[in-house]
Structure formats: structure tokens, C-alpha cells
Amino acid sequence: MTPPPALSAVPTPEAAPAPGDSKINRDLLRVMEGASPGYFLLLGATVLVVTAAALTWIYQIYIGLGVAGYTHPVFWGVYIVTFVFWVGIAHAGTLISAILYLFRAKWRNAINRSAEAMTVMAVMTAGMFLGIHVGRIWKAYFILPYPNQRGLWVNFRSPLEWDTFAISTYATISIVFLYIGLIPDLAIARDRFAGWRRLLYTALALGWQGTSRQWKAHTRSVLHLSGLATPLVLSVHSVVSWDFAMSIVPGWHATIFAPYFVAGAIFSGFAMVLTVMIPVRRIFGLEEYITDYHFENMARFILLTSLIVGYAYVTEYFVAWYSGVEAEQTSFWLRAFGPYWFSTWTMIVCNVVFPQLFWFKRLRTHVPTLFVVSTFVNIGMWFERYVIIITGLSREYDPAVWGVYTPTWAELTILAGSFAFFAMLFLLFLKIFPVIAIAEVKELAIHDRAHGAHGAH
Amino acid sequence: MPSLQGIFDAPGPVAEAAKRLRNRGFSDLEIYAPAAFPELDDALDTKPSRVRLFTLIGGLIGVVTGYAMAIWMSIDWPVMIGGKPFASIPTYTVIGFELTILFGGLATLLGLLIVGRLPYGSFGGHDKAYDVRFSAEEFGLVVGCRERDVAEVDALLRAHHAKEVNLVEA
Numbered sequence: 060m061t062p063p064p065a066l067s068a069v070p071t072p073e074a075a076p077a078p079g080d081s082k083i084n085r086d087l088l089r090v091m092e093g094a095s096p097g098y099f100l101l102l103g104a105t106v107l108v109v110t111a112a113a114l115t116w117i118y119q120i121y122i123g124l125g126v127a128g129y130t131h132p133v134f135w136g137v138y139i140v141t142f143v144f145w146v147g148i149a150h151a152g153t154l155i156s157a158i159l160y161l162f163r164a165k166w167r168n169a170i171n172r173s174a175e176a177m178t179v180m181a182v183m184t185a186g187m188f189l190g191i192h193v194g195r196i197w198k199a200y201f202i203l204p205y206p207n208q209r210g211l212w213v214n215f216r217s218p219l220e221w222d223t224f225a226i227s228t229y230a231t232i233s234i235v236f237l238y239i240g241l242i243p244d245l246a247i248a249r250d251r252f253a254g255w256r257r258l259l260y261t262a263l264a265l266g267w268q269g270t271s272r273q274w275k276a277h278t279r280s281v282l283h284l285s286g287l288a289t290p291l292v293l294s295v296h297s298v299v300s301w302d303f304a305m306s307i308v309p310g311w312h313a314t315i316f317a318p319y320f321v322a323g324a325i326f327s328g329f330a331m332v333l334t335v336m337i338p339v340r341r342i343f344g345l346e347e348y349i350t351d352y353h354f355e356n357m358a359r360f361i362l363l364t365s366l367i368v369g370y371a372y373v374t375e376y377f378v379a380w381y382s383g384v385e386a387e388q389t390s391f392w393l394r395a396f397g398p399y400w401f402s403t404w405t406m407i408v409c410n411v412v413f414p415q416l417f418w419f420k421r422l423r424t425h426v427p428t429l430f431v432v433s434t435f436v437n438i439g440m441w442f443e444r445y446v447i448i449i450t451g452l453s454r455e456y457d458p459a460v461w462g463v464y465t466p467t468w469a470e471l472t473i474l475a476g477s478f479a480f481f482a483m484l485f486l487l488f489l490k491i492f493p494v495i496a497i498a499e500v501k502e503l504a505i506h507d508r509a510h511g512a513h514g515a516h
Numbered sequence: 517m518p519s520l521q522g523i524f525d526a527p528g529p530v531a532e533a534a535k536r537l538r539n540r541g542f543s544d545l546e547i548y549a550p551a552a553f554p555e556l557d558d559a560l561d562t563k564p565s566r567v568r569l570f571t572l573i574g575g576l577i578g579v580v581t582g583y584a585m586a587i588w589m590s591i592d593w594p595v596m597i598g599g600k601p602f603a604s605i606p607t608y609t610v611i612g613f614e615l616t617i618l619f620g621g622l623a624t625l626l627g628l629l630i631v632g633r634l635p636y637g638s639f640g641g642h643d644k645a646y647d648v649r650f651s652a653e654e655f656g657l658v659v660g661c662r663e664r665d666v667a668e669v670d671a672l673l674r675a676h677h678a679k680e681v682n683l684v685e686a
Contacts, residue, residue: 078647078648078649079647079648079649079651079652080652081550081652081653083653084651084652204585204589210592210593211593212589212592212593213589214595215589215590215604215607215608215611216597216604216607220611221607221610221611221614224610224611224614224615225610225614227618228614228615228617228618228621231618231621231622232617232618232621235621235622235624235625236621238625239625239628242634243551243651246651247651249651250648250651251648251651257640261639261640262639265629265634265636266634266635266636266637266638266639266641266642267634267636268548268636268637268642268643268646268650269548269549269550269650269651270546270547270548270549271546271547271549271556271557271559271560271561272560272561272631272632272633273632273633273634273636274549274551274553274556274557275557275561275565275632276565276567276627276628276631276632277552277628277632278552278557278565279565279567279568279627279628279631280567280624280625280627280628283567283568283571283620283624283627284621284624287571287617287620287621287624288617288621290613291614291617294610294613294614294617298610498550498551498552499551501550501551501653502551502552502553504653505526505527505550505551505553505653508525508526509525509526509527509528
């Protein structure tokens with residue numbers, strides 16, 4: 060005998076919405092609620108890898124930098140490569156938040172919060188690599204201009220010192236930007252959660268009520284921060300590129316480096332946002348908010364910056380040939396056909412060849428293609444930095460001091476740890492803060508409703 | 517003094533109602549909105565936001581600090597490099613630039629806090645007229661008025677498509 064259907068299976072009529080109910084709030088706050096076993100599994104995996112990397116770092120501090128593959132003449136290895144990579148990733152957030160804000164590109168609303176969060180996390184990840192690379196981490200504060208007994212100051216002529224200022228400014232401003240954007244959303248969360256979350260959001264929302272005075276000051280602040288962050292985002296990777304371009308190493312000493320690095324940074328940043336947001340959208344069912352239209356626009360940006368990066372590759376080779384400097388020419392020849400040929404061709408194929416698929420609308424709107432290509436771009440951009448740094452250093456002027464560098468297990472573990480660290484922070488962010496800017500989504504929704512607009516955006 | 521709270525669905529009518537009320541001489545007005553709308557920006561206060569001053573002053577302090585710090589420090593411990601000047605302005609421009617942005621950005625945050633009067637109210641508390649609906653998708657226009665004006669304000673709010681009007685403070 061089959062039992063009669065349970066009463067609960069009978070669909071109940073839709074209850075009238077409670078006051079203060081909003082579909083946008085419900086949909087977007089739901090991302091923060093609860094967590095599936097899969098989430099904990101993923102979080103656990105990232106914590107495991109981060110722990111392995113942290114132990115490796117402790118081992119490296121104990122033993123010394125010898126555990127890294129540094130060998131004459133290559134003393135900038137995977138750590139600096141990864142540092143530059145993460146600084147690059149950090150560029151998409153500010154680009155989306157600031158530059159697209161100034162251009163009034165409304166499509167940014169769906170992705171700006173996650174991109175800003177990724178910026179903060181990527182800068183944090185990148186910052187650690189400076190500490191990992193210098194070895195004696197306990198002396199890292201020497202880079203800051205602080206009054207000391209020796210009366211000695213830092214060297215402001217050094218690009219490494221510029222880097223300190225650029226990266227710490229960038230970290231601070233991205234945190235401020237992220238937080239200012241979060242305040243109204245934290246108030247939304249404060250009004251709708253109970254328990255520890257309510258306490259946390261009450262504290263962080265600063266008593267935000269959305270009065271016209273508050274909104275007016277908020278709009279102004281976001282505008283001004285965008286105005287400040289736009290030149291900042293262009294400057295940060297320029298400064299990072301000068302770490303190389305200001306030296307006299309063949310393959311580094313080029314004026315093209317700043318624009319080339321900035322384009323590459325935006326390129327890799329957008330790719331990372333796509334790589335992360337495609338699974339997030341799928342898992343949390345955010346298709347209504349992050350549409351294929353948004354992904355398509357990101358793909359266009361990737362195509363544009365891929366062309367700029369590809370152009371820079373060609374220009375580099377042209378300049379090396381046209382300069383007539385033998386060291387320069389040899390360096391570039393060995394880049395493509397020397398011991399690091401594999402990295403170079405991976406870089407070219409991933410960064411220049413694959414993104415050309417985005418010329419076709421069908422592929423720009425095909426989510427699996429987007430995911431695969433953006434992942435390849437991430438790989439390619441890591442290899443770009445590897446190619447620039449390692450081939451440059453291993454093949455300087457005198458063939459007698461040429462050498463070959465190979466990363467060791469310690470460096471690769473810490474590299475893996477950086478990705479896990481980034482993923483771990485993002486997973487935690489997903490559950491603590493709204494991953495889509497709720498108030499900004501509402502702004503569009505209410506505007507469209509009031510004006511009866513039916514256009515997509 | 518009574519306060520009337522009109523609930524609206526769109527920013528346009530709120531702005532119009534606020535304008536009408538201001539023209540009639542009501543000055544104790546407050547608007548609550550779920551998001552930023554250009555219509556509402558100037559509904560109560562037409563002056564440009566003072567946040568701009570904070571950003572400007574912060575940025576100026578930053579640029580001066582950046583150059584001054586780098587120049588002073590290189591003179592305080594002079595390092596002779598090929599007879600070049602101690603203060604190399606072109607390279608110090610990076611420091612000057614970064615500190616412009618850093619101080620400007622932090623001053624903007626300070627401006628938001630001061631101009632927007634944040635943190636606001638007591639911890640966990642809110643205005644009597646605040647409603648959880650204002651962090652959903654509805655708008656509030658709250659009018660403080662004399663007892664004898666209640667009927668007039670009520671009628672005016674309803675005439676501007678307020679879907680409900682509540683007396684929040686008797």
C-alpha cells in the first residue's frame with residue numbers, strides 16, 4: 060500500500076508579501092545564508108592548501124631563501140612573478156568600479172562588488188609575496204620611511220620604494236572603496252538578519268538609513284573616489300612595471316612597459332572576474348542579476364586588452380630588432396627559442412590566440428567558452444610575468460654568467476597557496492557580505508519600473 | 517509635534533512632494549530612499565555636497581606631504597650620487613602622486629562620515645520614522661508639522677501618489 064501523499068506536498072497559496080519584502084533583497088541576501096556541504100568542502104580544501112603554503116613559508120624562514128630555486132644569476136623568481144600576477148588581478152576591480160562608473164556604464168552594477176572584493180583580496184595576496192620574497196620578513200618594515208636611531212631614510216629614487224607607496228595606497232583606497240559601497244547594503248542586511256550577523260552589520264552600517272543627506276554625501280564620495288582611483292589604477296601597474304623598466308636588464312629596459320603592464324593587468328583582472336563569477340552565478344542562481352549581457356561585455360574588454368597586449372608583444376620584438384643592440388636581440392631570440400620557449404609560447408597562445416575567439420558573438424555569449432578562455436588567460440598572464448622576469452635575468456649581457464632557473468617545490472607550494480588564499484578569502488566574503496551591490500541593482504530596477512523602460516539596462 | 521510619514525513607490529513623486537512642501541514653508545523634511553537617485557539629490561538641499569572640499573583639501577595636503585617628505589628626507593641624510601641634486605623632483609613625483617590619492621581618498625571617507633553624519637544614532641537604534649521598507653524598495657517622505665497642518669500635509673502627500681500616510685509621532 061502506498062501511503063497517501065503527505066499534506067505538506069500540497070502547494071500552499073502564495074502568502075502576501077510582508078512589509079519590507081523585496082525580491083532583490085531576498086535573492087541577493089540568500090547567497091549569504093547557510094552553506095552547503097560542498098561549500099565547506101571547498102573551503103576546507105583551500106584552508107588545507109593555505110596551511111601547506113604557510114608551513115612551507117615557515118620552513119623557508121627557518122632554513123633561508125635557499126629553499127627557493129634562486130640561483131645565479133636569477134634572484135627574482137616565482138615569488139616576484141606571482142606578486143606581479145596578483146597585483147595585475149587587482150586591477151579589474153578598480154577599473155570596473157571607478158572607470159566604468161565615470162563612464163556611466165550601468166552594466167558594471169552586476170559585477171562591481173565582486174570585482175572590488177577581488178581587488179582587495181588580490182592586493183592582500185600580492186602584498187604577502189613581497190614579504191615571502193625578501194626572506195628576512197622581520198626586517199620588512201625597513202622599506203617604510205620611519206624615524207630611526209640611525210637617522211637613515213629610505214631611497215625615494217628606487218622603484219621598489221615607489222612600489223611600496225603605490226601598493227599600500229592601492230590597498231588602502233580599494234578597501235575604502237569597497238567599504239563605502241558596502242555601507243547601504245550592510246544596512247539592508249542589518250534590517251533582515253538576526254543574531255551575530257545583526258550585530259556585525261549594525262556596527263558596520265554605521266546607522267545608515269538612506270536619508271537624502273546620506274545618499275547625497277555617498278554619491279559624491281563615490282564620484283570623488285572614482286576620480287582618484289582612475290589615475291591610481293593606471294599608476295599602480297605602471298610603478299610595478301618600472302621595477303623592471305628602470306633597470307638595465309635586456310628585455311626589461313623599455314619605455315613600453317608601463318602601458319603594456321596596465322593593459323595586461325586589466326586583461327588578467329577581467330579574466331579572473333569571469334573565472335570566479337561564472338561558477339558563482341551558476342551555484343547561487345544569480346542569472347537574473349548577472350546576465351550573459353554582462354559576461355559578453357567582459358569578453359569584449361578581454362578581447363580589446365588582448366589585442367593591446369598582443370600589440371605590445373610584437374612591439375617588444377620590433378624594438379629589440381630595430382635597436383640594433385645585440386644583447387637585446389639575443390635576449391628576445393632566446394625568449395622564443397631558448398630554454399624558456401615553452402613559457403613564451405604558452406603566453407602567446409593563451410593571451411593572444413585564444414581571446415580572438417571573442418570576435419564571434421556566439422562564443423562571447425557561450426558561458427563554457429568564456430570560462431575556458433578566461434582560465435587560459437589567467438594561465439597565460441602568469442606565464443607572461445614568468446617570461447619577462449626569468450628570461451630577462453637568466454640571459455643578461457655576458458654569456459659567461461648565463462644560468463637556468465627552475466622553481467622548487469617550495470615556490471610551487473606557495474604559488475598554489477596564493478590561489479587557495481585568494482579563493483578562501485572570496486569564499487568567506489560570499490557568506491559575510493553581499494556579493495552583488497544590492498542598492499545599485501535596485502537603483503536600476505526602480506528607475507526602470509518608474510519610467511516603464513523595457514530595455515535590458 | 518506630529519510627524520507624517522508618506523510611503524512612495526518611486527523617487528519622482530517624492531521629489532515633487534518635497535518641493536511642494538518646501539514651497540509651502542515646511543522645512544522639517546526628511547527623505548528615506550533605498551538607493552541613490554539623482555531626482556532626490558537636490559530635493560531637500562540644493563547646495564553642492566561639501567564632500568568635495570574634503571577631497572580637495574586631502575589631496576592638496578597629500579601632494580605637499582609627498583614631495584616635502586621625500587625632499588626633506590633626502591636632504592636630512594644626503595647621499596651623493598654623481599653630483600646630482602639631492603632632491604630629484606621627477607622621481608619624487610611618484611611619491612607625491614601616490615600620497616595625493618591616499619590622502620584624498622581617506623579625506624573623502626572622512627567627508628562622507630562628517631557630511632553624511634555617520635555613524636548615526638545609537639547602536640542598533642534608528643529614527644522613529646525609519647521603516648524597514650526603506651531598505652527594501654520603498655521611499656519615505658517624513659514631514660514634521662504643526663497640529664493644524666496635518667490635514668494639509670496628508671492631502672498633499674496623497675496627491676503626490678503616497679500609497680499610505682502614517683502619523684509617526686504624536
